[in-house]
Amino acid sequence: MKKKIFSMLLGLALVVGSVCGGVFAEEADPAEGGLTKDVVVLFTSDVHCGIDQGFGYVGLKAVRDKLEADGNYTLLVDDGDSIQGEPLGTMTTGESIVDLMNAEGYDVAIPGNHEFDYGMDRFLELTEKAEYPYISCNFNKEGELVFDPYVIKEFDGVKFAFVGITTPKTITSSTPIYFQDEDGNYIYGFFQDETGETLYNAVQKAVDDARAEGADYVIVMAHLGNEATCEPYTYADVISHTNGIDAFLDGHSHDTDKVVMNNKDGKEVIRAACGTKMANIGWLRISAEDGSVDSGLYTWQNSVSAPELLGITNEMTAALEEETADLNEKLNEVVAKTAVDLTINDPTAVDENNNPIRIIRRAETNLGDLCADAYLDQSGADVSFVNGGGIRVSIPAGDITLNDILKVHPFGNMMCVIEVTGQQILDALEWGSRNVPGESGGFLQVGGLTYEIHTYIDSSCTEDTNGLFTGVAGEYRVKNVMVGGEPLDLEKTYTLASHDYMLLNGGDGYAMFGGANILQDRVKLDNQVLIDYVTGTLGGVIGEEYAEPYGEGRIIAVEEAPAE
Numbered sequence: 001m002k003k004k005i006f007s008m009l010l011g012l013a014l015v016v017g018s019v020c021g022g023v024f025a026e027e028a029d030p031a032e033g034g035l036t037k038d039v040v041v042l043f044t045s046d047v048h049c050g051i052d053q054g055f056g057y058v059g060l061k062a063v064r065d066k067l068e069a070d071g072n073y074t075l076l077v078d079d080g081d082s083i084q085g086e087p088l089g090t091m092t093t094g095e096s097i098v099d100l101m102n103a104e105g106y107d108v109a110i111p112g113n114h115e116f117d118y119g120m121d122r123f124l125e126l127t128e129k130a131e132y133p134y135i136s137c138n139f140n141k142e143g144e145l146v147f148d149p150y151v152i153k154e155f156d157g158v159k160f161a162f163v164g165i166t167t168p169k170t171i172t173s174s175t176p177i178y179f180q181d182e183d184g185n186y187i188y189g190f191f192q193d194e195t196g197e198t199l200y201n202a203v204q205k206a207v208d209d210a211r212a213e214g215a216d217y218v219i220v221m222a223h224l225g226n227e228a229t230c231e232p233y234t235y236a237d238v239i240s241h242t243n244g245i246d247a248f249l250d251g252h253s254h255d256t257d258k259v260v261m262n263n264k265d266g267k268e269v270i271r272a273a274c275g276t277k278m279a280n281i282g283w284l285r286i287s288a289e290d291g292s293v294d295s296g297l298y299t300w301q302n303s304v305s306a307p308e309l310l311g312i313t314n315e316m317t318a319a320l321e322e323e324t325a326d327l328n329e330k331l332n333e334v335v336a337k338t339a340v341d342l343t344i345n346d347p348t349a350v351d352e353n354n355n356p357i358r359i360i361r362r363a364e365t366n367l368g369d370l371c372a373d374a375y376l377d378q379s380g381a382d383v384s385f386v387n388g389g390g391i392r393v394s395i396p397a398g399d400i401t402l403n404d405i406l407k408v409h410p411f412g413n414m415m416c417v418i419e420v421t422g423q424q425i426l427d428a429l430e431w432g433s434r435n436v437p438g439e440s441g442g443f444l445q446v447g448g449l450t451y452e453i454h455t456y457i458d459s460s461c462t463e464d465t466n467g468l469f470t471g472v473a474g475e476y477r478v479k480n481v482m483v484g485g486e487p488l489d490l491e492k493t494y495t496l497a498s499h500d501y502m503l504l505n506g507g508d509g510y511a512m513f514g515g516a517n518i519l520q521d522r523v524k525l526d527n528q529v530l531i532d533y534v535t536g537t538l539g540g541v542i543g544e545e546y547a548e549p550y551g552e553g554r555i556i557a558v559e560e561a562p563a564e
Contacts, residue, residue, distance in 0.1 A: 035156050035288035039073045041219065043274060043282040045251030046112070047078070048085025048392075049097055049410075050277030052320060054300045057104050058307040061316045063281055063298060064105075072285075073155045076105060077162060079251035079274075080112020080223035083126065085392065087331055087406040088324060093118040096323040098126050103319040106132040108151055110164035111139060112223040112251060116174040117411055120188065135164035135221070137206035138191040138199055146188075149206035152215055160286075161210035163245075165222040167252055168192035168199060168233050172467040173389070173441060176506040186466065193465050196232030200241040207244040217246045217286060217293070225252030226273075228438050235271050239263050247272070247284050247293055256280055256297060256353060270295050275355075301354075331403035336534045338542035342367040342395040344388075347549040361388035361439040364551035367395065368445030370542065371408070374533035376447035379417045379497035379520060383425060383448040383483060386498065387432070387508055389441025390526070400534070400542075406527050413499035414522035415529050418513060422483075422490040425449075427512045429478045431469045434459035436557065442508030446554055447497075449488070451481040454558045468511040479558075495519060499526050 042064060051057045060076075067074050082101065083094035094115075101109070109132055116123050127134045127147075137149035150163040168190035171179050179188040191198040207218050224235050231237060235250045236259075243265045254276040263269050272295040274282035281298040300306050307313070341347070344360035344367055351357055360368055371391055375384035393407045432444035433453045460474030481488035500522050501507035506514070524532075534542060545552075 034291065035073075035158050035286070037071055037073050037155070038288050039075070039155055039158075039160065039286040040067050041075045041077060041160075041249075041284040041286075042067075043077050043079060043221070043249045043272075043284065044278065045079035045081065045223070045249075045274050045282070046254050046276035047082040047097075047278055048114070048276060049083070049089040050086065051088070051097070051100055052307075052324075053305055054278035055281055055298070056278055056305045056307050057100055057320060058312055058314060058316045059300070059305070060278070060281060061104060061314050062307075062312050065314070075107045075153055075160070077221055077249070078106055078109040079221050079249055080110050080166065081114045081251060082109070082112070084114040084117045085410050087403055087410070088327060090406060090410050090412055091327060093122055094126050095129065098129050100316075100319055100323060102129075102131040104316060107153065108132060108162050108164075108221065109134050110136055110221045110223060111147075111166050111170075113167055113170040113173040116170065116178050119175075120178045135162065136166045137163055138168065138202045139166045139188070140191065141188050149202075150210045152210065152213060159213075159215045159217070161207075161213070161215035161218045163203065163206045163210060163218060163220050165199075165203060165220060165224060165238065166190055167224050167230060169230055169467055172507060172509040174507075175501055176466070176468075177504075189466075192233075192467070194232075196237050196241070199233060200238060203238055204242045204244075207242060211244055218244055219284065220245050220248045220250075222248060223251045225250065226255055226257065227253050229435055229440050235259075236261060239269050239271065243267065245269050247295065249273075249282065249284065249295075256355075258295060258297075272296075331401065331406070333402050334399045335402050335405065335531060336400040336538075336540045336542065338395060338397055338400055338546075339544065340366065340542065340547045341397050341549065342370060342542065342546065343549050344368075344391055344394050358439070360391050360445070361441055361443045362436050363557070364445065364553075364555040366546045366549050366551055367391060367408070369447070369551045369554065370534075370546055371530060372445045372447035374530045375415060375497040375499075377533050377537050378524065378529045379415060379495075381417050381448070381495040381497035383494055384446065384497040385428065385432075385502065386445045387441060387502055388443040388445060389508065390499070390501070391445065402531075405530050405534075409525075409527040409530060411501065411526065413501045413526045415497065415520065415524045415526060416500050416503045416518065416522055417495055417497045417520035418503050418516040418518050419493050420496045420513065420516055422488045422492050422494065424512050424516075425483075425488060425494060425496065426476065426478060426481060426490065427469065427472065428510060429481065430459075430472055430476050431461055431510065431512070432508075433478055434461045440508075442502075442510065449481060449483045450554045450556075452479050452556045452558050453477055454479055454561070456559060456561055463509060468506055468509045470511070 083097040153160045248271040250273045256275045259271040274280040284295045345356035371386045454477045457477040462470045
């Protein structure tokens with residue numbers, strides 16, 4: 001009965017999805033005779049190892065099976081950031097996720113920025129293990145593409161080209177040294193430049209080459225996003241500078257926006273995204289009747305996954321159980337308790353889709369304070385920084401398991417302590433605050449200091465073509481920095497604790513620390529830093545000192561200039 005109910009729900013989702021948005025046949029000119037069935041491209045993105053959340057991989061298999069049983073051709077593609085983000089990925093350096101994607105029957109995938117988080121060698125090993133191709137028209141080694149820029153799939157003589165794009169911001173949103181040789185020279189890149197033209201040209205060449213090979217439809221699989229920090233490499237930048245694309249399936253921003261916009265010739269292109277952690281499955285349908293293209297989402301908003309709530313089982317059930325069985329006992333061990341909710345989100349506000357609003361990347365939160373305090377406590381440094389993009393999930397009040405903490409810090413970064421000047425601290429705070437009130441993964445949660453962000457002052461931070469900090473050209477928007485209750489001394493030397501990603505490897509563009517004297521070099525995993533602080537210093541209980549969800553006032557946004 002539960003399976004029957006789920007099939008009915010899927011049928012309803014198909015009807016609802018087909019109503020949303022317009023229908024387009026942008027560049028398509030299918031071969032005469034054409035399709036005998038609709039083609040449905042299912043797409044996932046930013047799964048971040050959330051294989052048993054939302055629909056999960058079991059639900060994804062059920063959706064695909066239902067679509068095929070209803071008489072559709074199907075393809076399954078992934079738009080990046082699948083192999084990292086939860087303990088199963090961390091503890092197997094991505095291998096278990098690739099095994100599950102093989103079992104799921106993915107047809108194509110692209111690398112997101114976090115596919116590189118286990119190192120270049122490891123990622124390339126995983127691509128050899130994958131039974132589906134990875135594609136990217138801009139990921140290159142010394143100018144030569146590492147993967148094919150596109151692949152073509154065919155049904156009834158109609159050819160569908162998939163073109164891959166990986167964000168050029170990957171170098172700083174993964175770990176910069178992974179893209180360098182032994183001498184520190186960048187040998188891997190993503191055709192990044194100051195204007196975006198090199199990327200646009202690479203995309204256009206891939207599209208044109210696919211058309212020349214007979215593609216009737218060209219579908220972009222991208223990991224670009226919509227955030228201001230991604231410019232000039234957002235989906236909108238690429239679409240507006242190219243032609244020949246029928247649909248643009250995008251990831252990276254974790255959004256679920258469907259946008260219709262004009263390409264450089266004034267023709268409409270659908271851009272679709274499907275969020276994160278399998279809460280949604282994206283679909284792109286090409287009609288056999290008239291060749292039109294439309295997109296939508298299958299959405300699962302319940303906290304309990306679809307397979308668990310509806311009792312769905314299929315071939316993926318056994319595959320999931322096999323990959324997760326050995327980890328579950330240890331991961332479910334209770335290591336601490338918290339009396340308060342610890343959050344990365346605004347505790348009350350939601351967006352227009354009723355989803356939580358993430359604020360950890362632009363404002364102080366109590367979980368940000370906790371993580372920064374852990375670095376401060378475990379290092380003995382004067383000041384601690386934790387990038388907001390490295391704090392991934394909230395922790396609800398109650399028992400805290402090892403799994404909960406691993407999810408907070410899933411990247412396997414290592415604690416370091418370096419000597420820095422007050423000027424370097426100020427530059428780092430300015431760089432981290434450059435997008436406020438917008439988001440940045442490099443936004444700094446802090447311990448040992450307080451600061452103000454005067455948001456009425458436009459950021460004047462400068463960067464090189466790789467997205468690394470080069471300086472501040474105008475007035476600083478960060479002001480009134482206090483260290484240990486005393487004003488920051490720009491000439492003084494301080495000790496700074498954070499992790500190797502940011503302090504040693506230039507992650508999130510923090511180049512101002514290059515050449516700093518290293519006092520503690522990769523001494524402890526970031527999640528172990530948090531575990532030891534909570535279980536040791538705090539005695540296993542997080543109490544009322546962290547009760548305020550917006551933190552204790554370490555970071556203050558000043559929206560208007562003080563009266564003179």
